[in-house]
Amino acid sequence: MNSDLLKKYLDGQCTPEEENEVLKYLEQGNEAEVHRHILSLEETVDSHVPDRVSESLLENIHSSINARSRKGMVSKIKRWQVAAGITILIAVSGIAFWSSRPKLKEQEQDAWISLRNDGQEVKKVSMPDGTSIWLNARAALSYNESAYNDREREVTVTGEAFFDVAGDPGRPFRVKTGNVTTVVLGTAFNIEHYENEHDIRVTLVQGKVEISADKEKYILSPGQLMSYDVEKHSMEVRSTDIGSTKEWLSGQIVFNDLPLEDVLKRVATTYKVDIVCRQPAILNGKRLTGTYMRKPPAELLRKILFVHGLHLEEKAGKYIIRP
Incomplete structure (x- = not known):
């Protein structure tokens, strides 16, 4: 086998017959020939291949082939495993880089942690860095444990969550919620x-956060609320009463200037019930601000609807909103 065939193999251009020839050659070839072909590939890259790299590569190839031979699996060696190993080793002059990289990816994939609060009581999550996160009913949190501990503090959240972030100037804390990313250094905020x-x-x-959505960015100050319209892709910032922001942490249900339509959706999500409004127009333009004790859904809904002169009917396990 010549160097051109080995290069053709690395480029993925071999026929099945040629590929079998290369694999058989790698299995049976003598060390001097393998070493010579590896060095001949030097012409295809910009940097010189040090002797210690080619020798290590030679040893690595033989070790891999011998191990597979013992298992009777030499014919099943995949081209990308050998090709990628050779290419990376020549390019970076180090044999450990490639062998450890797939393991890292596998560890990162296995290290994803997902937490969901399926109950109706508030759940507190203590993160490895000292950050505390409270999840409201039906809220979910996910993060890569390996990356969080080693490189960057990033979490993804759905539902409602309150954050008390431990300060670490070298590693900003990021929260992803749909198109919106919130970046903080050490602060307390609600999402x-x-x-x-x-x-x-x-x-x-308290503290300071940077909000980014699409191409917009805004830095919030304490007492400000950012609202991002998912459909219009627009951001609005306004002042708000932060006194009620944390009340849900004690088990209460809080609505802060929320459209009535979204209030009903949130109640349905929290209690896992069906809420039906056959005349959606009766909800238009109606908003709600208020704090409620966590009561059975029918009792809570009647209190919410009373504010807007609407009524509740229970039928066939569903809650029906009517004028």
């Missing part, structure tokens, strides 16, 4: 991101 609602909302209690 509302329910997948069936129109808005994603971030309320800052």
Whole structure:
């Protein structure tokens, strides 16, 4: 086998017959010939191949082939495994880089942690860096444990969550909620991101956060609320009463200037019930601000609807909104 055939193999241009020839050659070839072909590939890259690299590569190829031979699997060696190993080793002059890289990816994939609060009580999550996160009913949190501990603090949230972030100037804390990313250094803030609602909302209690969505960016100050319209892709920032922002942490249900349509969706999500409004127009333009004790859904809905002169009917396990 010549160097051209080995290069053709690395480029993925071999016929099945040629590929078998290369694999058989790698299995049976003597060390001097393998070493010579490896060095001949030097012409295809910009840098010189040090002797220690080619020798290590030679040893690695033989070790791999011998191990597979013992298992009777030499014919099943995949081209990309050998090709990628040779290419990376020549390019970076180090044999450990490629062998450890797939393991890292596998570890990162296995290290994803997903937490969901399926109950109706508030759940507190203590992160490895000292950050505390409270999840409201039906809220979910996910993050890559390996990356969080080693490189960057990034989490993804759906539902409502309150954050008390431990300061670490070298590693900003990022929260992803749909198209909105919130970046902080050390602060306390609240996020509302329910997948069936129109808005994603971030309320800052203390500290400072940077909000980015699409191409817009805004830095919030304490007492400000950012509302991002998912459909219009627009961001609005306004002042808000942060006194009620944390009340849900004690088990209460809080609505802060929320469209009535979204209020009903949130109640349906929290209690896992069906709420039907056959005349959607009766909800138009109606908003709600209020704090409620966590009561049975029918009792809570009647209190919410009373504010707007609407009524509730229970039928066949569903809650029906009517004028």
